[in-house]
Amino acid sequence: MKGLTLILVFLISVRILSAQDCEQSLTGRVIDFHDGVPLEGATITFNNQMIVTDSNGNYTIDGLCALSYAFTVSHEDCNSQVFTLDIAKVSTKNFYLEHHLNELQEVKITGKDRTETSSAQEATLDQNTIEKYSSATLGDALKEIPGVSSLNTGSTIVKPIIQGLSGSRVLIMNNNVRMQDMEWGDEHAPNIDINTAGSITVVKGASALQYGGDAIGGIIIMKPNRVPAKDTLFGKTTFSAMSNGRGTATTTRIAKGYENGWYLRGQGSLKLLGDFEAPDYVLSNTGVYEKGASFAFGIHKFEYGLDAFYSFYDTEIAVLSASHIGNPDGLIAAINTGQPRIIRDFTYEISNPKQEVTHHLGTIKYYKRFEELGKWTTQYDFQHNQRFEFDIRRTEERSRRPSIDLELTTHTFTSEFEFDAKPNYSLKTGVLLRYQDNFADALETGARRLIPDYDRYEMGAFFTGEFTINESLLLDAGIRYDYTYIDAKKFYLQSRWDERGYENDFADIVIDREVTGSQLLTNPIFDYHNISSTIGVQYSFKKHYQLRANYALAQRAPNPAELFSDGLHHSAARIEIGNIRFDSEVSHKLSISLQKNNEQWGWEISPYANFIEDFIILEPTGDLTTIRGSFPVWEYRQTDAYLLGIDARMYANWSKYWQTDHNFSLVKGKENDSNVPLINMPAPNVTNKLTFLCKDWFNFQASLESRYTFRQNEFPPNIFVFSQNAGEEVELEINTPPDAYHLLNFDTSMLFKVNKKNDLNIGLTINNVLNTRYRNYLNRLRYFADELGRNILLRISINY
Amino acid sequence: MMNLSKFLTVFLIGALFLTSCSDDDDDPNPANDPEVITTMTVTLINPTDANNVVTLNFLDPDGDIGSTSPTSNVEGELRTNTTYNGSIVLLNTTENPVERVNEEIEGEADEHQFFYLTSDLGITTAYTDQECDYNEEPCEGTNARPVGITFTLTTTDATGTGDLRVLLLHELDKDAEGVAGGNDTNAGGEADIDWTFENIVVQ
Incomplete structure (x- = not known):
C-alpha cells in the first residue's frame, strides 16, 4: 500500500514537473561574509x-525550473554551504560564505x-609547557x-611578577574574565588551576587596553582550548607524582564537539601534597590540598555564538609553622x-597557620x-571569592576561628x-561596568578587620x-578611560586616626565617634578618574626580523589594602598601615623588542623603561612597641620611581x-629623588638549557x-628595632638579600602511540638535581627556612 | 537571534541580583581585637607587712596595633631579704564589660606559662600555682606543672634598682628542661607578652 502511494506521488510530481516552465535563471555573486570581498573561483553545484x-564573484545559472533547488556553494578557503532556494520566487541571490572559519576553529593555526x-x-x-x-x-x-x-x-x-611588578599591577584574565581574587595581598596567590588553560600569554605592560587600563606590570591571558565544530569526543588525563611533598596531582578533561557548532567541555583537578622538604630538614606545615573543576558549553556558528563557563577552585594551603612568630625577637632569632x-616529622596534615580559599567564576558570553x-x-x-586565614592565636579555641574572613563578590x-571588515585596519571599542562588594566577617573572626567592608563601582570605555x-x-x-568609585565602612582606632593626622583632612567622613574600644566609624568615599593609552609600531624586515616598539x-587606582590596611600580620610579624590620601599611580612605559626567528636560530632582545609617578610601595619603616615587644611597621608610601630592565x-x-x-x-628599580633601590626587585638571572x-x-x-x-645587591636599608633579649636597639636584617644560587633541572619525556587515536606521554622531571x-x-619566608630540595616528578598523560 | 533574547534575560536577572545586593547600607558591627591586653598589673605583697606592696603597672589603652606606645611604671619599693607573694592580672578594657584575660589563660593552663626573668640584684622567682588550681582534675602528672599566675619573688641583701621581664608563652613545651623551674630557654612557643619593667627599687 505504501509503495503504491509513493509511486502515485512520484507520477503526479513528474506530471507537475514536466508542466513547469524550465526557462528560469538565477544570477548573483558569491561574497565573503567577513569583509564583503567577492569570491573568485567559488563553485555552485546542483543536480550534477x-x-x-x-573574477568579480558573479555567476549566472540558466535553464532552471520554477521549483526548489539545493545549491552547494564552495570555495577553497571556506566551508561549503548548502542553500535551498525556490526559483519560482527568487531570480537573484548573493551567497555569503564564511571565509574566516579556520580562524575560529583554532585547532592549530599555522603561519x-x-x-x-x-x-x-x-x-x-x-599546551606542552602548561602540562x-x-x-x-x-x-x-x-x-x-x-x-x-x-x-x-x-x-x-x-x-607572578612581570618586569619587577606584581599584585594589583598584574591583571589575570581567566577565560576572558578579569580575576577578582584579592590580588592586593602579598600572600594571596592567584586562585586559578593552571590546568584550565590551553594557552597562557603574557603581555609585559599595559598595552592590551581592552582588558584594563591599570596593568602597569602586565597582563596574563589564559585561554581554554577550543573544541572544533565537528562530531568529536576527546579527552586527556595527566597524572603526576612527586617525591618532594610525597603527593600527587591529577587532572582530566573531556570535550565533545558537534558538527552543528555545539560543544561541551569539562575538566577536573585534584592535588594533594604533604610537607615539602629542604635539603636538610622537613618544612613543617607546607602541604596543600587543591581541588578545581570547570564546565563549559556553548555554540560557535560563524554568525553568532554563545559560551557559558563555570569554574570552581578550592585550596587549603599550609603556611610554614616556623614562620609564625610572636614578636621580633623571634624574627631576629630565626635570621x-x-x-x-619548628621541625616536625613529615605529615599530610594541614594545621595553623593556613589559608582556605574558594573561588567561583561564572561567565556567559x-x-x-x-x-x-x-x-x-x-x-x-x-x-x-572567599578567603579564610587561620593563625596560631592565644588559645586553641581562638585558633579554630579564622583570623581573616573576607568575602569578595564581583559582577x-x-x-x-x-x-574587522576592512583589510588594512581593525578597530575595537567597548564598555565595562563592574560592581564589587567586600564583606569582612568580624563576628566570625572576632578580630579587627584588616580590610574593611566596601562597595566598589567601576566604569570603563576603550577604543x-x-x-x-x-x-x-x-x-x-588605543585609549581607555576608567572610573572607580569606592564606598567603604572603616573602623579606625582613635589613636591611629590622630597619629595619621586624618582629623584635619577627613573629619567629614566620620559617621560615629562613639564606637566601643575608642574607635571611630568612618565612611570613606573616594573616586578616581584614570586615562590610559598606548601607541606602538611593528616593523618586519629582512624576512626573519621583527621590531616592536x-x-x-x-x-x-589604589587598591583597598593600600588605602585601608591597618593591622598586625602574624605570619610576617609585621604591622601594615595603608593611607587614604593616595592618588592613582601613573606609569609611562617605553618598550622595544627586536627579534629574529628562523629555522636554525633566533633571538629576542627587549629593553624597557617604566617611569611611575606616585608608585605605591610597602616597606618596613620602623617599629611599634607593644606588650609583645616591638614589631616592625610596614607602611604604604607613594613615591616617584623608575624601573629599567632588559x-x-x-x-x-x-x-x-x-x-x-x-x-x-635584569631589572633595576629605584626612587627618582633619593635613588634608593625599590624593595622586592627580582635579581638578575640567567637560564641555559640544552635539549636532545x-x-x-x-x-x-x-x-x-x-x-x-644573582644576589640582589640593590635593596633598601634595613631598620632598627628594640630587642627585649638584647635589651637595646638592634639592626633587623629584614631587607638583606640571601646569596646567589645555581639550580640544575632535568626533564625527559617520550610519546607512545597506543593506537590511531590514543597516545601516552611519559615524562620525568628532576628539579634541583644537586639538592x-x-x-x-x-x-617572604626566606628568613625562616631554605627552599625546596631535590624533587623528582613522574608525569603520565593519556590522550583519548 | 533566539539566543540573544535568552542571553538578555539572563543578563537582566543578573543585573537585578546585582542591584538587590548592593542595597545594604547598614553599618558594620564594630569588632575589637579580643586578644588585646590593655592592662597588666603585677602585684607583690610582703606577707609580713601589709603596707609593703609593690605594683608594676602596664598600660596600652589602644592595644597592640594602636599607634600610642604603651607605658609602664612601678609603685612602691621592695625590701631586702624578703619573699613577696606575687600575682598577675591581665585585662582588656576595650571590651565592655572589661574582659579579664586571666580566665582565658586559666582555661587553657596547659598551653600557657608565665616567666618572671631577671638577673639583677640576685632576685629570684618561683611558681606557687599548678595547672590543677584552674581545673577539676587531680594534681598529678602534667596537671601539676606551673602556670605562673601566682608566684614568689625573693630579694637578697643587695640594694639598688633592677628590671623584671614578664614573658607569657603559649604552645610552649612545658616539659622541656628548666621550663617548670621558670627558665624560658628551652620553652619554644610564642610570646603573648614580653615586657620588661624597669627601675624596680630594692632597699
Whole structure:
C-alpha cells in the first residue's frame, strides 16, 4: 500500500514537473561574509551541474525550473554551504560564505601568529609547557618566560611578577574574565588551576587596553582550548607524582564537539601534597590540598555564538609553622640561627597557620557577526571569592576561628564591538561596568578587620585600533578611560586616626565617634578618574626580523589594602598601615623588542623603561612597641620611581637532535629623588638549557637546564628595632638579600602511540638535581627556612 | 537571534541580583581585637607587712596595633631579704564589660606559662600555682606543672634598682628542661607578652 502511494506521488510530481516552465535563471555573486570581498573561483553545484564564479564573484545559472533547488556553494578557503532556494520566487541571490572559519576553529593555526597586541613585548606558553607544570602553579609556569619572576610565600603561594611588578599591577584574565581574587595581598596567590588553560600569554605592560587600563606590570591571558565544530569526543588525563611533598596531582578533561557548532567541555583537578622538604630538614606545615573543576558549553556558528563557563577552585594551603612568630625577637632569632624553629616529622596534615580559599567564576558570553562590519561580543561574569586565614592565636579555641574572613563578590558586564571588515585596519571599542562588594566577617573572626567592608563601582570605555600601513609595517594605538568609585565602612582606632593626622583632612567622613574600644566609624568615599593609552609600531624586515616598539600610559587606582590596611600580620610579624590620601599611580612605559626567528636560530632582545609617578610601595619603616615587644611597621608610601630592565632570549637548533635555549633578565628599580633601590626587585638571572631530541625514538626529548640567580645587591636599608633579649636597639636584617644560587633541572619525556587515536606521554622531571641549599630573595619566608630540595616528578598523560 | 533574547534575560536577572545586593547600607558591627591586653598589673605583697606592696603597672589603652606606645611604671619599693607573694592580672578594657584575660589563660593552663626573668640584684622567682588550681582534675602528672599566675619573688641583701621581664608563652613545651623551674630557654612557643619593667627599687 505504501509503495503504491509513493509511486502515485512520484507520477503526479513528474506530471507537475514536466508542466513547469524550465526557462528560469538565477544570477548573483558569491561574497565573503567577513569583509564583503567577492569570491573568485567559488563553485555552485546542483543536480550534477557546476558553475564557477568570475573574477568579480558573479555567476549566472540558466535553464532552471520554477521549483526548489539545493545549491552547494564552495570555495577553497571556506566551508561549503548548502542553500535551498525556490526559483519560482527568487531570480537573484548573493551567497555569503564564511571565509574566516579556520580562524575560529583554532585547532592549530599555522603561519601568522596571533598575538594580543602588535607592538608590545609578549610571550606565550603552549599546551606542552602548561602540562609540564600541571602539578605546580601558574606562577611557577610563567617563570619560563624571561622577565617573569614570582613573589612567593613558601613554595605553594606564588604570585607572578612581570618586569619587577606584581599584585594589583598584574591583571589575570581567566577565560576572558578579569580575576577578582584579592590580588592586593602579598600572600594571596592567584586562585586559578593552571590546568584550565590551553594557552597562557603574557603581555609585559599595559598595552592590551581592552582588558584594563591599570596593568602597569602586565597582563596574563589564559585561554581554554577550543573544541572544533565537528562530531568529536576527546579527552586527556595527566597524572603526576612527586617525591618532594610525597603527593600527587591529577587532572582530566573531556570535550565533545558537534558538527552543528555545539560543544561541551569539562575538566577536573585534584592535588594533594604533604610537607615539602629542604635539603636538610622537613618544612613543617607546607602541604596543600587543591581541588578545581570547570564546565563549559556553548555554540560557535560563524554568525553568532554563545559560551557559558563555570569554574570552581578550592585550596587549603599550609603556611610554614616556623614562620609564625610572636614578636621580633623571634624574627631576629630565626635570621641568626638559619634553621627553622619548628621541625616536625613529615605529615599530610594541614594545621595553623593556613589559608582556605574558594573561588567561583561564572561567565556567559554572546557574539554576533555583522556582514561587512564586524563582531559584537557581550559578556556577563560573576565571581565569588572567599578567603579564610587561620593563625596560631592565644588559645586553641581562638585558633579554630579564622583570623581573616573576607568575602569578595564581583559582577562584571562588558560589551565590545570589533570592526574587522576592512583589510588594512581593525578597530575595537567597548564598555565595562563592574560592581564589587567586600564583606569582612568580624563576628566570625572576632578580630579587627584588616580590610574593611566596601562597595566598589567601576566604569570603563576603550577604543583601540590596528592599522596595516604596508606588508611590513603595522601600527596600533588605543585609549581607555576608567572610573572607580569606592564606598567603604572603616573602623579606625582613635589613636591611629590622630597619629595619621586624618582629623584635619577627613573629619567629614566620620559617621560615629562613639564606637566601643575608642574607635571611630568612618565612611570613606573616594573616586578616581584614570586615562590610559598606548601607541606602538611593528616593523618586519629582512624576512626573519621583527621590531616592536610601544609606549603605554597606564593609571591605577589604589587598591583597598593600600588605602585601608591597618593591622598586625602574624605570619610576617609585621604591622601594615595603608593611607587614604593616595592618588592613582601613573606609569609611562617605553618598550622595544627586536627579534629574529628562523629555522636554525633566533633571538629576542627587549629593553624597557617604566617611569611611575606616585608608585605605591610597602616597606618596613620602623617599629611599634607593644606588650609583645616591638614589631616592625610596614607602611604604604607613594613615591616617584623608575624601573629599567632588559629581557633577552636566544635559541639555536644546532642539529636535528640538539638544541639550546638561553634566557636572561635584569631589572633595576629605584626612587627618582633619593635613588634608593625599590624593595622586592627580582635579581638578575640567567637560564641555559640544552635539549636532545629524537623524533624517531618515540619523540624522545631530554633537557638539562641551569638556572643561575644573582644576589640582589640593590635593596633598601634595613631598620632598627628594640630587642627585649638584647635589651637595646638592634639592626633587623629584614631587607638583606640571601646569596646567589645555581639550580640544575632535568626533564625527559617520550610519546607512545597506543593506537590511531590514543597516545601516552611519559615524562620525568628532576628539579634541583644537586639538592642545592638556597634561599630566594623573593620568598617572604626566606628568613625562616631554605627552599625546596631535590624533587623528582613522574608525569603520565593519556590522550583519548 | 533566539539566543540573544535568552542571553538578555539572563543578563537582566543578573543585573537585578546585582542591584538587590548592593542595597545594604547598614553599618558594620564594630569588632575589637579580643586578644588585646590593655592592662597588666603585677602585684607583690610582703606577707609580713601589709603596707609593703609593690605594683608594676602596664598600660596600652589602644592595644597592640594602636599607634600610642604603651607605658609602664612601678609603685612602691621592695625590701631586702624578703619573699613577696606575687600575682598577675591581665585585662582588656576595650571590651565592655572589661574582659579579664586571666580566665582565658586559666582555661587553657596547659598551653600557657608565665616567666618572671631577671638577673639583677640576685632576685629570684618561683611558681606557687599548678595547672590543677584552674581545673577539676587531680594534681598529678602534667596537671601539676606551673602556670605562673601566682608566684614568689625573693630579694637578697643587695640594694639598688633592677628590671623584671614578664614573658607569657603559649604552645610552649612545658616539659622541656628548666621550663617548670621558670627558665624560658628551652620553652619554644610564642610570646603573648614580653615586657620588661624597669627601675624596680630594692632597699
